[in-house]
Amino acid sequence: MQKQTLLNIGFGNFVVSSRVITIVNPSSSPMRRLREDARQEGRLVDATQGRKTRSIIVTDSNHVILSAIQAETIGHRYTSEEVDND
Numbered sequence: 001m002q003k004q005t006l007l008n009i010g011f012g013n014f015v016v017s018s019r020v021i022t023i024v025n026p027s028s029s030p031m032r033r034l035r036e037d038a039r040q041e042g043r044l045v046d047a048t049q050g051r052k053t054r055s056i057i058v059t060d061s062n063h064v065i066l067s068a069i070q071a072e073t074i075g076h077r078y079t080s081e082e083v084d085n086d
Helices: 029-041 071-085
Strands: 006-010 013-016 020-024 044-046 055-059 064-067
Touching: 006 064, 006 071, 020 071, 029 044, 029 055, 029 064, 055 071
Parallel strands: 044 064
Antiparallel strands: 006 013, 020 055, 055 064
16 A cells, blocks of 8 residues: 655645645636636635635645645645655
C-alpha cells in the first residue's frame, strides 16, 4: 500500500498531495468564476479560517479549496514533498 503524503495548506489544514491538480492565484476573473461555480455546486472547501483567500487548489475530484497561504508558498511545499518522496 502506497503511503499518502499530506500537503499543508495552512492553519492546520491538509490535502492529499497526489490529489492536487493545480494551485493558482485567486485574483483573475476565471478563478473568481471557478470559485463561484464550485460554491453553487457544493464543491467548495474554505480552508482560510476567515482570512483572505490567497490561493485556490483544484483537486482531481473537482473540489475547489480556498487557502489563506500564497500559491507560491504552497507550490514550494508541494515540490519539496515530491522530492522527499522520490
